Amino acid sequence: LASAETASSEGIQHTDQGEEVQTFPAPEDSIIIAVQQDLSEYRSTPQIVYASSDRVCIHGLTTVCIPQPVGWTALVAGQTPTWGASDVKQPASLAEAAFVRIRDRLRAGSFAPDQRLTEQGLARMLAMSRTPVHEALERLVLAGLLEPAPNGGYLPRRLTLREIRELYELRLLLEPQAAAGLAGSQPPPLEAARLEALAEHGIEFDAAVSRLCGNRTLASLIGWVHERFANHPDGHWDGPDGAGRHRQLLAAVAEGDGSAAERAAVEHLTAAQDAAIAAWRHGGGPARPGPRR
């Protein structure tokens, strides 16, 4: 990481290539490993790349999170994670930024299952005023990720078994079509290599397939379904040999065989569904670190 910029304060800075970039306050559980100004179509907004315990993220963007080994190499080599590009956008408002940052923490399992979250506490943690945090909390409740706590504040919300079943019905409806779309459009070699590297990363692989499928509306709906699992970070629930089935899907994509890719996706999701339901039954919810009541 010779070229990494390590400062994290706000303001204009220079990378060691002499690029001028503006920094954002980094999340407290992460370190900045690189500063990138030139991110494909998004040249106008300089980005900070930061790494937390298990992933590399481009801060200020909503959904680009790259599992570390892939992102690390790609970004250090100065390449652009184009497969995330369709999702890359600056938060439109402070409330949107607050929503994204709280959601990402839920996704990363940063809160204990019984940790009460308050507007004031979150505002302090995110160094924001209460108004955008208030709006973000309302949206998180609507998205089913938080629920009001009995004594005020909010708690991370678990999915019910019925919701898990319904969500998997939708995954089985939508994602095989995305796999077929990807096979039909033949991703460029770089993208294919990135998919290959993501094969062992659970739902992030499926998310990457949807982003490359060629139908933005379909990808956006799949993103919505995946988002509902945000509180279940250990619940990617791939079942045994999820990576193997991901590679099977990629083999079909490489041959341009849409119906084989579709079948591989159905097989993969059926196994994942069984594993998710078994995990839910076993623990009354996905296994989570932290204290339990």
Add this chain to the structure above:
Amino acid sequence: VRQVAAIARPSLGHQAYEAIHAAIAAGGLQPGEPLTEEELAAFAGMSRTPVRTALRRLELEGYVERDDAGRLTVHRLTRRELEEVFFVRELLESYAARLAAERISDEELRRLRELLDADLKAVRKRQISALAVLNDELHAIILRASRNRTLQELVGTLRSRARGLSAFAVGDAPTRRAFVDQHIQLVRLLEDGDAEAASETTVQHLRMARDILLEGLPDDG
């Protein structure tokens, strides 16, 4: 006199529709451009009443959008947006029809039959806005009858995620009649509990609507 007015009005409204539609398609009216009845009336060389009629239809078809304050702006739907959204609607709505065939209640079926009567009346009287409203309710009931709440929520989020979702294929009189016939067929299949055929009819229904909407769109530039 009233009869003459009733005949003349749709045709003036139609002329206004054609003029504004052509201007949007040709790019004379740009996406995002605010539209006012006064300016469009001057542009089309007619009074505000037919312009208002035309704007209602353009709004139904997705060419024109209305914001929360009621202001109208141009939205030029692309073929790609429309094809994407119909691909997804086909998946979701045919699945909803399949589930509904097994799960729909007698009460919901009764309401659907009422809607079919209203549908037939509206198609005879050429009440296009009424047809669009009835169409929305009919498909909303089928979605609800799927008893998959997550599916209903997902369809609910489509509105903010996809352009062209609310595009309603108006079509000519025989086309409108054909849409109503498909509604009648669909309701019968739901009554019979024929999940496979209900799903297939939904696909046909949506493809017909998509093709009509595509006819009105220029190639994506």
